[in-house]
Amino acid sequence: MSKEIQYKELLKILPDDDILQQCIHCGMCLATCPTYEITKLERSSPRGRIKMIKSVARGEMEMSRIFADEMNFCLDCQACETACPAGVQYGRMIETARVVIDQTEYVSKFSVEIKKFVLRKIVASRNGLKIVSRFLWIYQKTGLQKLIRATGILKIFSKNLSEIETLSPLIADKFSDTQINEIELPTGEVKYKTAFHFGCLMNTMFADINIDTIDVLKECGCKIITPKDQVCCGSLMGHNGDMEFALKLARKNIDAFEKHDYDFLISNSAGCGAFMKDYAHLLEDDPDYAEKAKRFSSKVKDVMEFFAEQKPELTFQSVISKESSTRLPDRQAEKSSSNDIQQISLPINRDRNDNHKKNQNVTYHDACHLIHAQKISTQPREVIKSLPGVEYTELEEASWCCGSAGIYNVVRYDDAVKQLERKMNNIKNTKAKIVLTGNPGCMGQIKHGTQKFNVDVEVLHPVTLIKRMLKK
Amino acid sequence: MDQYTAEKLKSMVGAKNYFDSKEDKLVYSYDGTPIYQQLPEAVLFPQDEEQISQILKLANLEKFNVVPRGSGTGLSGGSIPVDNSVVVVMTRWNKIIEIDEDNLTAWVQPGVITRALQKEVEKLGLFYPPDPGSLNVCTIGGNVANNAGGLRGLKYGVTKNYVLGVEMILPNGDLLKTGGKNMKDVAGYNLRDFIVGSEGTIGIVTKILLKLIPKPTKSITLLIYFDKLTDAGKTVSDIIASHIVPSMMEFLDNTTINCVEDYTNIGLPRNSEAILLIEVDGRGGEVQEDAELIRKIAVKNNASALKGAANEEEAFVLKTARRSAFSALARKMPTTILEDATVPRSELPVMIEKVSKAAKMFDVIIGNFGHAGDGNLHPTCLTDERDSKAIERAHLAFDFIFNEAIKLGGTISGEHGTGLAKKEFLEKVAGPVGVDMMKKIKKAIDENNILNPGKIFTISPKCEGILPAKREQIKDFHV
Numbered sequence A: 001m002s003k004e005i006q007y008k009e010l011l012k013i014l015p016d017d018d019i020l021q022q023c024i025h026c027g028m029c030l031a032t033c034p035t036y037e038i039t040k041l042e043r044s045s046p047r048g049r050i051k052m053i054k055s056v057a058r059g060e061m062e063m064s065r066i067f068a069d070e071m072n073f074c075l076d077c078q079a080c081e082t083a084c085p086a087g088v089q090y091g092r093m094i095e096t097a098r099v100v101i102d103q104t105e106y107v108s109k110f111s112v113e114i115k116k117f118v119l120r121k122i123v124a125s126r127n128g129l130k131i132v133s134r135f136l137w138i139y140q141k142t143g144l145q146k147l148i149r150a151t152g153i154l155k156i157f158s159k160n161l162s163e164i165e166t167l168s169p170l171i172a173d174k175f176s177d178t179q180i181n182e183i184e185l186p187t188g189e190v191k192y193k194t195a196f197h198f199g200c201l202m203n204t205m206f207a208d209i210n211i212d213t214i215d216v217l218k219e220c221g222c223k224i225i226t227p228k229d230q231v232c233c234g235s236l237m238g239h240n241g242d243m244e245f246a247l248k249l250a251r252k253n254i255d256a257f258e259k260h261d262y263d264f265l266i267s268n269s270a271g272c273g274a275f276m277k278d279y280a281h282l283l284e285d286d287p288d289y290a291e292k293a294k295r296f297s298s299k300v301k302d303v304m305e306f307f308a309e310q311k312p313e314l315t316f317q318s319v320i321s322k323e324s325s326t327r328l329p330d331r332q333a334e335k336s337s338s339n340d341i342q343q344i345s346l347p348i349n350r351d352r353n354d355n356h357k358k359n360q361n362v363t364y365h366d367a368c369h370l371i372h373a374q375k376i377s378t379q380p381r382e383v384i385k386s387l388p389g390v391e392y393t394e395l396e397e398a399s400w401c402c403g404s405a406g407i408y409n410v411v412r413y414d415d416a417v418k419q420l421e422r423k424m425n426n427i428k429n430t431k432a433k434i435v436l437t438g439n440p441g442c443m444g445q446i447k448h449g450t451q452k453f454n455v456d457v458e459v460l461h462p463v464t465l466i467k468r469m470l471k472k
Numbered sequence B: 001m002d003q004y005t006a007e008k009l010k011s012m013v014g015a016k017n018y019f020d021s022k023e024d025k026l027v028y029s030y031d032g033t034p035i036y037q038q039l040p041e042a043v044l045f046p047q048d049e050e051q052i053s054q055i056l057k058l059a060n061l062e063k064f065n066v067v068p069r070g071s072g073t074g075l076s077g078g079s080i081p082v083d084n085s086v087v088v089v090m091t092r093w094n095k096i097i098e099i100d101e102d103n104l105t106a107w108v109q110p111g112v113i114t115r116a117l118q119k120e121v122e123k124l125g126l127f128y129p130p131d132p133g134s135l136n137v138c139t140i141g142g143n144v145a146n147n148a149g150g151l152r153g154l155k156y157g158v159t160k161n162y163v164l165g166v167e168m169i170l171p172n173g174d175l176l177k178t179g180g181k182n183m184k185d186v187a188g189y190n191l192r193d194f195i196v197g198s199e200g201t202i203g204i205v206t207k208i209l210l211k212l213i214p215k216p217t218k219s220i221t222l223l224i225y226f227d228k229l230t231d232a233g234k235t236v237s238d239i240i241a242s243h244i245v246p247s248m249m250e251f252l253d254n255t256t257i258n259c260v261e262d263y264t265n266i267g268l269p270r271n272s273e274a275i276l277l278i279e280v281d282g283r284g285g286e287v288q289e290d291a292e293l294i295r296k297i298a299v300k301n302n303a304s305a306l307k308g309a310a311n312e313e314e315a316f317v318l319k320t321a322r323r324s325a326f327s328a329l330a331r332k333m334p335t336t337i338l339e340d341a342t343v344p345r346s347e348l349p350v351m352i353e354k355v356s357k358a359a360k361m362f363d364v365i366i367g368n369f370g371h372a373g374d375g376n377l378h379p380t381c382l383t384d385e386r387d388s389k390a391i392e393r394a395h396l397a398f399d400f401i402f403n404e405a406i407k408l409g410g411t412i413s414g415e416h417g418t419g420l421a422k423k424e425f426l427e428k429v430a431g432p433v434g435v436d437m438m439k440k441i442k443k444a445i446d447e448n449n450i451l452n453p454g455k456i457f458t459i460s461p462k463c464e465g466i467l468p469a470k471r472e473q474i475k476d477f478h479v
């Protein structure tokens, strides 16, 4: 195909003119863009990228290496969408632009194929991810990395392979779906009928968090249905240009959950929650699924959102540990100091919390897929502040992307680290001992940051903190 | 611009601070102003005063034009490139050089973001009041060049009230230093005040000395709903006439309320014809008294509801919502042409009505909002630049609005500057003698007319008829 015809073909899939036209180049989004902050160049800003996409889409400018590079430099964190008063759908533009550049000579065919393979065959397939995770687990435990490094397979992703290795969190030795029953019942009466999506990363890399989530939900009086035939939510594929495959997964999930009776579909992974809430929109033109998707999406709740809205009752140990004032106790210590117990609902009002000794200094990092994609920011804070004994310090620039951004920290490690460094400095300044965040990607990235920048802080999902505080 | 000049510029600022790819030219072809755009020949990020001076000297020699630029949020086209020009971007000059707590002053570089400076001084209990809607993004340099106003202009004034001194490189490459920490200074012409608002046409500002004030300790923020537009206007005039000076008195009409509510979801009254966002501040009991008096005036003028912000956070949310007004209006239509008509405050109710009338007469959608306390309105035409008929009607509506404003003793631009977008109206306001004097001053300072030429005024035949809808229609900007 001649270059020109090829471009024309590509241009067809860029967003339609009305979407492109929406940006009035006012610049209100510049201040929130992590990549603009680094270069101070207009081309690394949302406004600049939109202008370039617009020009390419209208055939006024040819695609180029600079164009491709700026599109890939973007974190797709969507902070600009939150900041944009005009309602510009930046996410759609950048994601389509990336599909287009993946087909040009500016991105190597090989890496595109690998990306597709990894996302379709490994992440999307539970067994695939399990095999890889199991492999990573062995890899971490045995020092197999030397062998891998010699083969150079992973070099296509990035030159800093040795750094990236530490990005993969310590894999749980058991996956959560094997430990969670299809139907879990609370000890007392059933107050809420819920369903649970266990997420692919959460299931394999962070299985403990899933178990914690189930435990806490049970304490709240939830009946939890976890359909065994559910699949990956499709978010990573959707955001990386493979929407067709993502929608296949969406339909499978809708079918899997449709069979059950529940009021809330709980997700503890910001990325999955955001994407599942979007099914309604993504499938609105599918006559068979439009209605079902709407029903499905309307029930999806992030776990913190669920707590903040339903205010379930929980029984906490009100004094966590009498000995240690900074570190969380281990389970042994918890048991020995459980005589002071209090029943409260989440989120409780401050007065009651104020009666407790403040011995847990925590802060909170907003996952992009919670704050920007789902507009959830006050709810987790409300819940966290209400936990007995918690001394909450707000994190400066809490909503600034940590650099994890899907697979960005793997494919653009150096750029991701610049954002991570900024995040770790802010975390350090809070003097908090625990940083909470509601997304597996952010957890992995920030954990990596604690090692790389030597910051003494524990990285937890909020549900894990709640679980630790529950009466045993 | 020829290859030789390009190479010279590149060696002056260094290859990594010189950009001339088509992508870079493209993304510096616009600022916040609708419709106008033009490609520069190159984009430069000079590192120090000496480099700026060299660039300007070379421009005189090689006859190319230089356009200074901050964050590019301007709404009158001040930093849009002109023919055969290079853009000089100042955003990397972003150091706060000194905060002098004894003299209540701050030395800053021009690329400091307005909000960043405010945050720093507020940590010390000090206050830098000018707060344009774009404060999170715009630069102090851009504020000085445009004499930017803001929400707090009513009580605290605009940028010019806070500029004590300026250092700038003149078009011939000389460094001018004027003003200083003295609160009073009458030696010679007041160059400093002339520089503020000069829109980057007489020099490139490199350092600014700003006045700070103690931070007010108390404030009350009120949101008042009206079922009738004119009642809101009347309330504003009555408050001014009763000698209360709120720190802020902002007006939003129904179209604006709905767009802002679509963006923020904070529960603004979608059915009200207008709302006023009013803040009173100070240090003692007078704050409460003023708020009470305002309440009475609002009730007398048929306000349908009155709410107070419960805490600082809530007040902040309301102000942020107001700041988003201009951009939020773009939700309705893809092109928003915003104007800046300002009238004496007693005439505000009349002006608000004239704007509604213009919308009906010329069949255009106009969202109206603005700094009501200053008599400064931003009627914003919601249109589509791809539809030339609609653009023409917008132009006629604005012609009507400007003429009415001038009849009421008003002006064409309260705060956004004249730039490209409003220069054809300048003579109506400043008069032929005034414009002539401005041109002579410009000629004396910028002999070869290389610095941001064609902005504010022009000597070549002015653009008659409709606003240009395409780049090709835009005339050369040579004076």
Ligand SMILES: Cc1cc2nc3c(=O)[nH]c(=O)nc-3n(C[C@H](O)[C@H](O)[C@H](O)COP(=O)(O)OP(=O)(O)OC[C@H]3O[C@@H](n4cnc5c(N)ncnc54)[C@H](O)[C@@H]3O)c2cc1C
Pocket: A026, A027, A028, B031, B032, B067, B068, B069, B070, B071, B072, B073, B074, B075, B077, B078, B079, B090, B110, B131, B132, B133, B134, B137, B138, B139, B140, B141, B142, B143, B144, B145, B146, B147, B148, B149, B150, B151, B199, B200, B201, B203, B204, B205, B206, B323, B324, B326, B327, B415, B416, B452
């Ligand atoms: C949503 C929105 C709301 C706004 N609200 C307000 C408001 O409430 N009040 C108000 O007054 N304005 C407002 N503005 C307009 C604009 O933000 C201001 O005019 C601001 O001062 C421009 O700053 P900037 O850094 O973006 O400068 P730019 O737009 O880059 O430049 C503005 C002018 O300054 C010149 N310039 C910039 N830096 C220098 C320098 N170092 N030396 C010499 N000349 C220089 C440029 O040549 C140009 O003429 C708003 C704009 C937007 C998009």
Ligand code: SF4
Pocket: A022, A023, A024, A025, A026, A027, A028, A029, A030, A046, A047, A050, A080, A083, A084, A085, A086, A087, A088, B327, B330
């Ligand atoms: S994306 Fe939104 S905020 Fe950014 S320049 Fe465009 S309209 Fe303005």
Ligand code: SF4
Pocket: A032, A033, A034, A035, A036, A044, A045, A046, A049, A073, A074, A075, A076, A077, A078, A079, A080, A081, A090
């Ligand atoms: S998605 Fe994030 S990185 Fe990309 S342009 Fe928007 S704010 Fe910048």
